[in-house]
Amino acid sequence: MEIVRTVHEMQTYSDEVRAQGSITGLVPTMGYLHEGHLSLVRRAREDADIVIVSIFVNPTQFGPGEDLSTYPRDFESDVHLLEKENADVIFNPAVSGMYPEPSLTNVYVHKLTQGLCGADRPGHFEGVALVVAKLLNIVKPHKAFFGAKDFQQQAVIRRMVTDLNFDVEIVTCPVVRERDGLAMSSRNMYLTSDERERAAVLNQSLEEAERLIKEGERSVDAILNRMRTMIQSKNPVKIDYVSAVDPDTLEPVTGIRGPVLLAVAVRFGKARLVDNRLVEP
């Protein structure tokens, strides 16, 4: 496995493997890898000849007061895990390499970035779209792999790729969960053991909502109220949102008439946790 640290080296490598006819897959991450990330790497290993995993804590997607400086990092452990998965390359650029100057170019995907996490984290998805656009241009992968845990993120990326004609296939992989259903996340390490136990309510509320819908409940208010009550009973610091949206437009639905994305963002202790579930009535 190679570790590539500069943009130029990464571009040269990608050009070479593409010229040899290899199918390349990119898994963009911020490191501190867990089974959720590794599931994307395994899928990339199946779908591509050359698997490139980027590890880059992207400053432009963190807002003021967010956890950029404390975001967990463990590069040695990441290298070890990726060696076991037979990844071919880790792309680990320096911030100064990715942003030699502040970017005057912005990638703003309208509408899809307005609601859900976009409302609570202004500028976040612009930072994400910018860094993913840069990574796609640097690595030039045939396929890029994203997790459904960050559903809004993959929706924004898909739209950016379509609108800007990036020549890449976006593959979205299912949410990987802990035994009690908590979606795996690098930020789970911020939780105390008590908060960690209580946080399982996110997935429980999504399962309950799915059960209600499958049993015929069609009132969005009734479903969201039940979810809020369940989450509130576990004393979170704050519920950022509990929403039911159209999975394509991410706009709130007023009734359950087709597939619906139930999505939650809740703060327990120092962690802001997100989860979602796509439900077919």
Ligand code: AMP
């Ligand atoms: P991050 O390092 O948090 O930026 O995540 C990198 C990629 O891994 C993103 O595409 C995430 O959606 C994905 N990911 C993170 N956690 C999970 C999970 N529990 N299940 C599936 N994918 C995940």
